[in-house]
Amino acid sequence: MPPQWGIVLEATCPCCNSEMRPQGDVVEGHMHYCGSCMGILASDRWLNSNMRQTNLRNLRKSVFDGQPAGYRCPTCQGEMVKGLVTTAQRDSIEVDGCLKCGSLWFDNKEIEPFIPDIREKASLPDDANPILPAISGGMTIAKSVISGLFDAVGSLSGRIDGDSEE
Ligand SMILES: [Zn+2]
């Protein structure tokens, strides 16, 4: 076993250039979480420990069949490629992966469809950060829930207005 085995360095977020601290352990593998843009760089080992094998296989297939992503892996400097992955909810998500070490990069919350309990698994902070960029798969879901709520409220208040005018 080489002496450095198990030592995981900080990495720079490919999205916003923030420093990302490693989380995880030697047994389960490591992942890097960006506290600024909430992106996640998950190592091959971590993915094997935390993601269902069927999910992971589909994910890898789509990503590693993809095109050059135009940047280097934050942890090993390998070439990153990107591919579109379809989730169980039929959303298309772009995921990047490193050809050398097999790490996968997920933008803001895009890992959630694949690992719904990612927050507990990785002990991430609760989602209460208002300064997030508004572009993400997660926001789309939130928006559709909110617009559904507005529709319900709208039809209610429409009824009330109608009553009061009579
Ligand atoms: Zn970032």
Ligand SMILES: [Zn+2]
């Ligand atoms: Zn790599």
